[in-house]
Amino acid sequence: MNLSFYDWLIVSAALLFIVFVARYTTRYVQSVSDFLAASRSAGKYLLCISQGAASVGAITVVGMFEMYYQAGFTGSWWTMITSPLLLLITVSGWVTYRFRETRAYTVAELFERRYSRGVRIFAGMLGWFSGILNFGIFPAVGARFLIHFCGLPTEIPYLPIDTFPLIMLILLSVGLLFVFTGGQVTIMVTDFVQGLFTNIVLIIMAGFFFYRFNWDIVFDTLKDAPVDSSMINPFKTEKIKDFNPSFFIITAVSLFYVRNAWQGAQGYAASAKNAHEAKLGSMLGEWRGLILTLLLMILPVGAYVVMHNTAFSSIAEPARAALSNISDDTIRRQLTVPVVLSKLFPRGIMGLFVSVMLMACISTYSTYLHSWGSIFIQDIIMPFRREPFSKKQHMILLKFSVLFVAVFVFLFSLLFSQKEYILMFLSITASIFVGGAGSLMIGGLYWKRGTSAGAYSALVIGLVISIGSMVLRQMWVPQIYPWLDSSAPALLANLKFVIEGVAARIPGANWVVGPDEFPINSQWIFFFTILSAIAGYVLVSLIDGIVFKRPAYNLEKLLHRGDYAVKDDHARGVTKPAVGIRALLPSSEFSFSDKLIYYFKLSWCAVWFTVFIAGVIINLSTDVAIESWMTFWKIHVTVIVTVGIGTTIWFCVGGIKDLGHLFSTLKELKRDESDTGFVSRSAKQ
Structure with missing residues (x-):
């Protein structure tokens, strides 16, 4: 076993604390609207941190490890191509703002309001099937990571029980507990706590990386990558089959196209206290993940150095021995970085990293279970009814649906062979x-x-x-x-x-x-x-x-604008938000602090896109020395760490204030028991 007693103590304390937080939130859940979307009471910082934690599960971490182990620093370069697109998306509130204006709980509910009941049912079935299939490998990847990183036995000692299904069962059970405890309220609060903890741990791990790896050693190792498969110069990556520039360009296009269409974190899409807060939460999203994005790049780079530099042979040999025991090529590739890190990290760091990954599993599982379970009832079952469910019926069906999703993904992970x-x-x-x-x-x-x-x-x-x-x-x-x-x-x-x-x-x-x-x-x-x-x-x-x-x-009716405006659904009493080019500028909904966020975002994206364009022009006109590229990556990493530490403190303060506002709002709120996502025929155009 790779973890010491002190590491397990850290993991146990983190898990017990998050369960305590989940139990505390039960007092604030009194209606279907609370369960589905926290009665639309979340502020921008709470949304930003919680949704960020929910969107980064163990499967995301392992998947990014796979990518950066193959692409090195070059993968980070091509993500800069998304800077102007991300700027356009976030400052305009692209899709996010208007979706919140519709007051729909799910995407398919919006489709019923906009198109027809038949479209809602078909889209609901399609979205649910796609979602649980996508979710299907999450438990398997998370369990394999924990087993191989922690060095757990394949069977429980003295018992004829395989560790793999047991770990999946435990993680899914904790996710179910959180959903059953309080739906979106519990999920959002626990995700917030997990998000803060994760960012603090990641800063500590960044410090360990810079302590453990000399920059010159990293450079000497990466520069020996095959020709046209460079891990340093992004303009010499033509032979990288999957994670080359085309991968990142397509990703950029998809960011624009699928905005809010994917429903894995559907509860968050409807949880903002108004459309403006939803827009700002999205705008803050990039900074929230700075430290995480950095670690997802430099940790696999560190693992690559360990496996390809003789100075680390004492770590590489045990890692190779552990990997040789994994017969499946796909699984071995997925676990390469985690296994290397398990041999690299010292006591304490091991416990912190396992705690982060455990929380990543739980936050994603609870969010996805809530989303896909809710969608089945909201968009497949409920549209066939002429009358809405009673509150008791609705809550029972939602929980049974969530339980079914958990059983399905458990069996899928157990039986599916990923290739x-x-x-x-x-x-x-x-x-x-x-x-x-x-x-x-x-x-x-x-x-x-x-x-x-x-x-x-x-x-x-x-x-x-x-x-x-x-x-x-x-x-x-x-x-x-x-x-x-x-x-x-x-x-x-x-x-x-x-x-x-x-x-x-x-x-x-x-x-x-x-x-x-x-x-x-x-x-x-x-x-x-x-x-x-x-x-x-x-x-x-x-x-x-x-x-x-x-x-x-009639889009004005769908978006509740003008004569159809709903009180408090926009900031500062706005009833007709700006459209067209004016939607890209700070409006009357922006406070002074909101404007600071806007201009900071504008400057941040402009700087990095300018760097990207300059890099493209220079590299197309001359052959840039690999030493220059390594200097650039050193500066890039330093800037990200510095800004990442600042934003972590900033978001922590803002998020705690938003959390207090959420609790006070839910405590005093007079619930509308008819606000359940049911669309009567008279409500549609």
């Missing part, structure tokens, strides 16, 4: 829904000509391409390629000519038709799904409007 990168699996399973739903969200909130027929088209296109590609990927190695090779060699040759010919004309495609894996990875398939769904939505909606004379939709 590709975690991030790729998450991308393709999410695209089953968001591949089409992104069009419905954007079109529904910003385009009055979008129709139900267009909505169905986009959802079907997303479903067909995503499911079809998943089947092809699973069958390619064992069945499709062997059959083509033996029975249809001419067809295989033509397929190879077309696919590899197209790839040669698309930078970063790197599609190779071979026996080992499907030639096109999940990220590219997701991109094709997005383009196809947009085309289907727009074309069918236009035909529906022009040919069948469908009237334009």
Whole structure:
């Protein structure tokens, strides 16, 4: 076992404290609205920290470890391409602001209000299926991490019980406890505490990294990476198959397209006390994750140095021995960084890191269980009813639904054999829904000509391409390629000519038709799904409007603006927020401190995008020395650590104030028992 008594003491104390916090919140949960969205009472800092903790589970950490172990520092460079897009998204409140204005609890509820009840049911089924499939590998990845990092035995001593399913069962049970205790109120408060704890621990771990690794040793190790697979110079990464520039460019496009469409943390999308707070919580999001993003990059870089530099052979050899006991190639690749870190970290740091990962598992599991369990009742069962559920019926059904999701993902993790990168699996399973739903969200909130027929088209296109590609990927190695090779060699040759010919004309495609894996990875398939769904939505909606004379939709009513405004749903009494280019500027809803946040965000994105553009121009005009790149990464890391420490203190103070406001609001709030997400036929246009 890798953890000492003191490490286990740290882990136990952290777990007991978070359970105590969960139990404390039960007194504030009195209605369905509390359970679903904390009665829309959360401030920007609370949203920012809690949602950040919920979105970073153990599976995200392990997935990012996989990516940066292959890409090194170069992966961080290409994420800068998203700076102007992220700026546009956050300062405008893209989708986030308008979704909160609709007062919908779920995405599919919005689709009923905007399109039709049938669209809500179909989207609800599709989103729920996509969600639990995506969620399906979370327990397996989290359990494997804890087993191999902690050095736990594969079986419980003296008992015929496998450790793997037992760990999954324990983690899911704690997640269930949090959801059953108080729904979104408990989830948000515990996520907040976990988020603060995690950021403090990550700062300590950053200090350990700089103490343990000399920058010159890191440079000497990374510079020996293969030609065109550089881990330092992002302009020499053409041969990196999956995590090359194209991966990050597609990610940037998807950030814009799927905004709020993915429902893994659906409770947070509806929890803001008004639309302005939702917008600012989103704006603060990038700084919240600075230290986390840094650690997700430098820890796998450190693991790579350990495994490729003889100065660390005393650590590398035990790590290789541990990895050699893992027979499955995919799982061994996933666990490479965790296993190396388990041999690298000293006592104390081990306990802190396990506590962080344990909290990451619990926060994500509770959030996802709550989201997918709620969505099944809200968007699949409830739309068939003519009358809403009673409060007691509604709460019981929500909890049973959450329990079913837990049982499903437990069995899925136990039986499913994963064969590709975690991030790729998450991308393709999410695209089953968001591949089409992104069009419905954007079109529904910003385009009055979008129709139900267009909505169905986009959802079907997303479903067909995503499911079809998943089947092809699973069958390619064992069945499709062997059959083509033996029975249809001419067809295989033509397929190879077309696919590899197209790839040669698309930078970063790197599609190779071979026996080992499907030639096109999940990220590219997701991109094709997005383009196809947009085309289907727009074309069918236009035909529906022009040919069948469908009237334009009343967006003012959907967004509760002007004559339809709801009290307190906007800051400072605003009833008609700015639109167009004015939506990018501070409005009358902004306080003085809000404006400071706005200009800080503007400056931050402008600086890094300027650095990116300058880097592109310089590297296209001259061959930049690798030493210069390493100097840049040293400066980059130093800036991130400095700003990250400052924002951690800033958000801690703001978050504690918001937490106090949440408790006082819920204590005094007069609940509207009819506010359950039920849409009567008379409520729709």
